[in-house]
Amino acid sequence: METQSVGSPALWAGFIVFVLVMLALDLGVFHRKDHAVKFKEALGWSGVWISLALVFNLGIWWKFGATPAVKFLTGYLIEKSLSIDNIFVFVVIFSAMKIPQLYQHRVLFWGILSALVLRAGMIFAGVAMINRFHWLIYVFGAFLIITGVRLFMHRNEEEDPGESRMLAWARKVIPSTEQLHGPRFFTRETGRWLATPLFMTLVLVELTDVLFALDSIPAIFAVTTDPFLVFTSNIFAILGLRSLFFVLAGAVEKFSYLKVGLSAVLVFVGAKMTLVDVVHVPPAVSLGVIALLLGASIVASLRKARALERSAGPKPPAPPLDSEASRQPSRS
Template sequence: MESLHSIGSPVMWGGFIAFVFAMLALDLGVFHRKAHTVSFKEAGAWSAVWVSLSLAFNAFLWWRFGSGQGMEFLTGYLIEKSLSVDNIFVFVVIFSTMKVPAIHQHRVLFWGILSALVLRAAMIFAGVAMLERFHWLIYVFGAFLILTGVKLFIQRNHAEHPEDGWLMRTARRVIPSTPHFAGQHFITVENGRRLATPLLMALMLVEASDVLFALDSIPAIFAVTRDPFIVFTSNIFAILGLRSLFFLMAGAMEKFTYLKVGLSGVLVFVGAKMALVDVVHLSPAISLGVIALVLGSSIVASLVKARNTPPHTPNGDASPEAPRSAPSPAKS
């Protein structure tokens, strides 16, 4: 395991945090000042921007501190980016079941991810401090990730219902709410009462889901490095690009049939790496290669299956024998 010495100086910490707030202000105050439905083209452009910024920062670390730290950041970023994709599955379910209009989804994700930045920062520093004082926790984290990966594989086809969870049931009992939307507002007034709109309820679910996923993703990156600056920056870059990635992939999530299999493989691998940290020593380059291979294989297999899956008729029945030039005959 790497030393707990951090490469981040106060100037670098301050500069990075200022950069994050500047980008968020630019995003909300300029590009999304008015609510609108995020198009596929816009989501693709923003995704390219965030990935490019992440790789540029990676190049800076590589140049300034060497290939070791550069490889650690790149590996950590890939882990966080891949595991954050699992959030998208849940976000799709949340917005669908809560019937959140597409025009307001960006606003919910923006404030949800903004709070996630603060929560993750607290969890990262707490995790680093705990590992520094209690080395044996590394084995606990490793076992936890292995069990989580196995659970994800077993429940890969399990339907998510976050709107029926204990958090939403409790919130509906405690917080006065209304089933009616009030534009992009989280709070509205009806008959003189201040009530939470479905947007606020969706925001609470988004924040809760991110906290749950952080319990997996943050320990996972500790298998690569315990440098707080690398852990924090790789996490934040992955989270900042999550909104655009959601709008880019939300309509095609059903095509990635084997993605959760790949994610479970990543969790099991990094969990085993943590559990065997005092026995087996893998370089960041090997870890990066294994993770990229597992994820790449699951994505390619998913796309191959989606391409070979026969088209479906409106009633949901596959009709591979129906000619493409004419509609399939309706069943009586």
């Protein structure tokens, strides 16, 4: 485990300024008006965020060498893959809460902005605890193994967020209305302020992200405890989560084996943590194993989706516009 971070105060300050500038451009320039994010736009933004992460990784390689760069890339890959599991839940949340696509970007933006702050606190607390109490690495490892096994056992189960305990608790604590009021998070009714379904959806997104962070952050600790590498890889993955949501939202059902791959990744990194003082796994080997597990699950999922499409048969062709039926006058 590292005893010294590669991140100097100048690097920390520069990275935080970069994040704030990108968020300001995102909300204030590119998404100033609420609109339904189309697939092509989301794909372009996903490419931008992934490219920025890879350029940053090259910068780490140039300044600090191959080992920190491989650790950053491995942490980024872990967080990126686990964030796809977030997308499965976000799709269900938006559907259950009946949030129009027009306002989904707004919810995700503020949810991710809050997640940046929450995760920063969790990362620094986790690093401090591991550096002071080394035995916690075994606790985190066992926790990840158990989480991976549970994810595999319950991979086909879905919970309705509209009837979840989290939403029931939030509605009990926060006075709210079930009437949507455009892009507003709060509205005034009968002389008092009430949270709209948009804000309650934001609460669900936040609580869900905290739960997922309990898995993803310890998973990165299996790769590195350098707070700068953990923080930057986490933040880059989160910043790209919003655009990735709109890329994959319509195709989540095609990734039927993804949770199998994610559960295998969690078990692998958990075992790596519990055996950290017995077996040394080089960072490049960890990266290769994680990439192989995720790649195999994605390829298997896409092959299954294509097989199901073939078994369903071709769709019947639409009648030509100049067919005899279309020329006959309507009797209605």
